[in-house]
Amino acid sequence: MIxxxxxxxxxxxxxxxxxxxxxxxxxxxHAVKDISFNVNRxxxxxxxxxxxxxxxTCFNLIxxxxxxxxxxxxFDEQEVTGEKPYSMxxxxxxxxxxxxxxxxxxxxxxxxxxxxxxxxRQPIWKTFFPTAKVRQTExxxxxxxxxxxxxxxxxxxxxxxxxxxxxxxxxxxxxxLALAAKPRILMLDEPAAGLNSHEAREFGTVLRKLLGGxxxxxLIVEHNMGLVMNVSDRIVVMHFGQKLAxxxxxxxxxxxxxxxxxxxxxxxxxx
Numbered sequence: 001m002i003x004x005x006x007x008x009x010x011x012x013x014x015x016x017x018x019x020x021x022x023x024x025x026x027x028x029x030h031a032v033k034d035i036s037f038n039v040n041r042x043x044x045x046x047x048x049x050x051x052x053x054x055x056x057t058c059f060n061l062i063x064x065x066x067x068x069x070x071x072x073x074x075f076d077e078q079e080v081t082g083e084k085p086y087s088m089x090x091x092x093x094x095x096x097x098x099x100x101x102x103x104x105x106x107x108x109x110x111x112x113x114x115x116x117x118x119x120x121r122q123p124i125w126k127t128f129f130p131t132a133k134v135r136q137t138e139x140x141x142x143x144x145x146x147x148x149x150x151x152x153x154x155x156x157x158x159x160x161x162x163x164x165x166x167x168x169x170x171x172x173x174x175x176x177l178a179l180a181a182k183p184r185i186l187m188l189d190e191p192a193a194g195l196n197s198h199e200a201r202e203f204g205t206v207l208r209k210l211l212g213g214x215x216x217x218x219l220i221v222e223h224n225m226g227l228v229m230n231v232s233d234r235i236v237v238m239h240f241g242q243k244l245a246x247x248x249x250x251x252x253x254x255x256x257x258x259x260x261x262x263x264x265x266x267x268x269x270x271x
Contacts, residue, residue, distance in 0.1 A: 022071035044218040046228040049238035092184030104163040112145040115180025168199035192224040204231040
């Protein structure tokens, strides 16, 4: 069985994602303007802001889906600005998407197996004439998939077709697929969309459980403020493409600029 805790312990210290002066323009539209923040080992950072604030664009810049107009991205003290998404994934920067990529006809376990694509790639002839090493790798992958399913709390649904899962269970399965790529930093784009309050609380519990075991750090974009405030160690607030505020959940909730951005300039008077 793959010992993921040992893998995490053997990685060199730091494991920091550094975003410095990141900018992205589409024609005359400045979607992201001079964004800077860090994600440190062992913490969950929430990236929040009103619709259109530039959060998903920022995600795309960090993970290589967009090339920045200016600014840099450093990971583990190495510049990775503009690297392709597959290169980022190999380094350990793995993201989820708002649109589900679940294979509904496959079981939960089979879905997670497919997520081990980076590790499982091999010449086609080995599929028909597997060596001892190939069989060992396949066994390790199956052990890894089973551990991921158990960790996210879907062990009872392991053999169910994904089409039979509830909305909350599907969201957990999406996280499991991302975990199958063995991320060091897990980046989640609105993972709690469609969840009720009970499902969101359970989802938050799973995220906290992942730290120190399956992942080193988590960066999450989310509109569910209850979830973000409960699980995040720090929160970065974006507004019109810029960083409006940064701090602990308590600090952000008391920031007047943040309150105005979400509720309007007259929020205090109306309350």
